[in-house]
Amino acid sequence: MAFDKNNYAPGTHPDLPPPPGTVGVVGWLKNNLFSSLSNSILTLLSMYLLYLLIEGGLSWFVVDAVVNANDKPGCRKIADGACWAVIVKRFDQFIYGFYPLAERWRIDVSFFLLFVAAAPLLYPDIKFRKYMLVFSCLYPFIAFILIKGGLFNLLMIETNLFGGAMLTVIIGVTSIACSLPLGILLALGRQSRLKLVKVISVCFIEFMRGVPLITLLFVASTMLNYFLPPGTNFNLLIRVIIMMTFFSAAYIAEVIRGGIQAIPKGQYEAADAIGLTYWQTTRFITLPQALKISIPGIVNTFIGLYKDTTLVVIIGLLDPLGIGRAALADTKWNGLSTETYLFVAVIFFISCFAMSRYSLWLEKKLSTDHN
């Protein structure tokens, strides 16, 4: 009774406000930034770091930056910060490479259609999924004709004019689309009861995963012709796509193998019990479950592959990085490497970050399905 001065009946005491300093801005600050001495020090350090970054970065990035100039000396005349003019002047090249100006609508259309084609694959709940899937299957042919031309009065475009972000997307999307089926086959091969098939699959996978991609690209650019009958001549772009496909197929195979191994043994026993053949089991039992589990992993592999497309610059294809280096080699823009590389970095960051967000979303969605 000592502390209950007002003598409330049981259950009628009004809610008291929380003690001061535990809610609101002060409470949040206290809980999240200054909960202890070490925490406060950490906060102050972080704030200092941020201050340095903003103080130095902002003036270089924005305040002293130059957007309109014709060359580097022109930039330096105006201000001392970043010279974004190099990006502005060559923006089209960063996107389209050397694709003829009049034909660039074809790239835009293909890029837009890519989303239409990818939608039913990426969002399982979409409306008219069946019809859209038909379009997805047709898309590769449509895109090929649109981009390469040579049919339906479309001007034929040489692949050495391809470049910029468009080249990245072409290599990335084609390789991943081709590597999926190959990866599935390899994963099945690795799990196969047939010793020989297993050995071949394991060797292929381990070889591809064991060597750096750049050496494979060197093989593609210097040696592939020795392995083909005399006179066969592949376009360099196709050779690169083939190598990228093999490379990512090995990684995808491992992701899918993880998915296959996660399927409870009882599933196979049940399938055997009702008399399904190997291919029936694979088609109706194994793959649907395994693929579903491994989708996030596949998306991550794709992000990795997408980032790895930058390596093609070393063997002479002009992806955004290659375009950037070409710009730097231009005597007008010598020495602006920070600006150029940062811009390309931001292009990649935006697309890869978006994809990894998507992968997280998908993971969450799939995991709730399970519970």
Added chain:
Amino acid sequence: MKIKALLAASVAGVMFAGSVLAGTLDDVRARGKLNCIINTGLAGFAAPDDKGNWQGFDVDFCKAVAAAVLGDANKVSYTTATGKTRFTKLAAGEGEILSRNTTWTFSRDVDLAQTFIGVNYYDGQGFMVPKKLGVKSAKELDGASVCIQTGTTTELNLAEFFAGNNMKYNPVPIETNAEAQELYKAGRCDVYTTDASGLYATKMSFDNPEAHVVLPEIVSKEPLGPVVRHGDDQWADIVSWVLRAMMSAEEKGITSKNVKKLAAQDNKDKEINRLLGKDPLQGLSKLGLSADWAVNVISQVGNYAESFERNLYPLTIVRGMNALYKDGGLHYIPPIK
């Protein structure tokens, strides 16, 4: 039975397809285009202009061959190669000619199994330094950082030169001329070394060329010339005689301006007649060329001097060793007989 027959047929087909290999000339004619391997970008020798068309001394030679075998100098498709990839690209059949300031050396000719068809530019390796360093001779370069393009004879010459003069240096290996240029300008190295012609080309592309000097020492012999694959003598002959035709045209005073007139008239100098198809040139049919081959070359591309002046004079390169023998140079052309 049917399956067996089919199998046999397909196996035979595969083998047959492997064994049929047309001559290079037939390949080019069938394609209607000459594939030419050139530099990724070296002002004066091969570099794209504002509209993306390749121009330069090496590019002109590609055009000349196309004019000779296809009758049209524009029927060329260009493939670029770095110093590293050029021989593999040629060996792999990505082009019929490698026209990319390539030095003629024993091991390249013999061990790499290429055919050098002649010299179209006599060059030598030199050094370029910023003027403000105050260096007057390459012998003063002890301890310098040197930018080199990899995949060339340059790095071997460099090693020999510095070792021979008991000097130390710090090599900075770079893949392409453009990158090397960028590093040189950023001050990553004190010296840039490559063939003297390349140095002049690089220097001229700077916004203040007078701030750099090319040192007087030339440390190596670099006879540059076009290269073709080993094994097709007919093609090698065509390419080498296109080069000689351009040089004899200069010797005989045939230019793109007067070639049509000279071809129409009977000239006192019978060599002009033979070159321009007025008089028969024995063996021309064995090369598979038409009588007006040289007329096409000279009218569409020009003679050696014209090509040189158009592409290399802007770089302040003088004829020097590359003048004809009668003007004190090294080009001594076998007679067209």
Added chain:
Amino acid sequence: MLNLLKIWRNEKSREIIVQIIVLIIFGWFISWLVGNVSGNFERLGKDLSFEFLFIPAGYDINQYLISYNNRDSHLRAAIVGLLNTGLVAICGIVIATIFGLFLGVLRLSKNWLANRIAYWYVEFTRNVPILLHILLWHGIIINTLPHPKQAIDIFDVSYLTNRGFYIPKPIAESGIELFYLFTVIAIIFAVLFSRYSKKRQELTGKQFPVFWINLMVIIVFPCIALAFNNFPISFSIPELKGFNFRGGLHLSPELIALTFALAIYTAAFIAEIVRAGILAIHKGQREAAESIGLKPDKVMNLVILPQARRVIIPPLTSQYLNLTKNSSLAIAIGYMDLVATLGGISLNQTGREMETMVLVLLIYLCISLSISSLMNWYNYRVKLVDR
């Protein structure tokens, strides 16, 4: 016909038949490849020979861990390159691990600001291609640091320039052997001591401040050895002579950019692995440990980390492997690693692309396979025993 069908229906024999078919197709494919290669080689007048490895390489390399000059063979050049790859990989792995752990801990911190900074840092770093990191750092060093003539001077003994960093280089003099000996003894002692104290802790629950004791031993012991022999170490201090600094230890911009880029790129992945590994440990473990009165650092060291390690090590190893493979991008900035020597200049000079590339691929394959078999062995050792 019926017999054939029977054989086909029998699982065992069908497996054999399928394998035979696979073998035939595969064998045909391989022989087709080999046939093409030999046909092409013959056509081009080439042969397959590794003799080039023993002729003088003729080119110079700007960084070598074993003595090398241009009269040495291509084989030695390749070994120099391989060692350079190893150097960058090891430095990169050490820095990446330390930095990654630090970031991972920040990502778990309750401090909102630090947590957010770490989060955005990790996201930005790992979503940008590694090649860009390398070029960006190289560009920054080359374009923003001063020429040697205006070098940034650190206490007159170290210098930062756009030609690289120059730091004093310790030079051993006679009498240094005792120092090496004591260092080895100190390390052996540290290993034995931590084993002993771990055992003791498991048996009795009593603990030593192992880390501090070991640190003391490793620092003090060798110092005693040095003092005993009157400090048999001198330093070569870099000095500006002519074009560049001479003397001292030279870290080239390529080495720094490559190590740094590889380390911070991989650190971002390691941070996520560490975070995921620690989060994977059930909350109850921490609560139980706290409820029996363990201090926070003891909770971490004795309860969380030993369990998290099992989750962390496998992906961590594959990150190390990735780092090593990514170091082959050195070629983009002209660092002379294995790909740039054997697969680069040696390839150009000798024109033997088949032989050099096969060697390069095999060497990388050996590195990868040995690291992954080491990992498998470790996994097997720490595997949870099902009860």
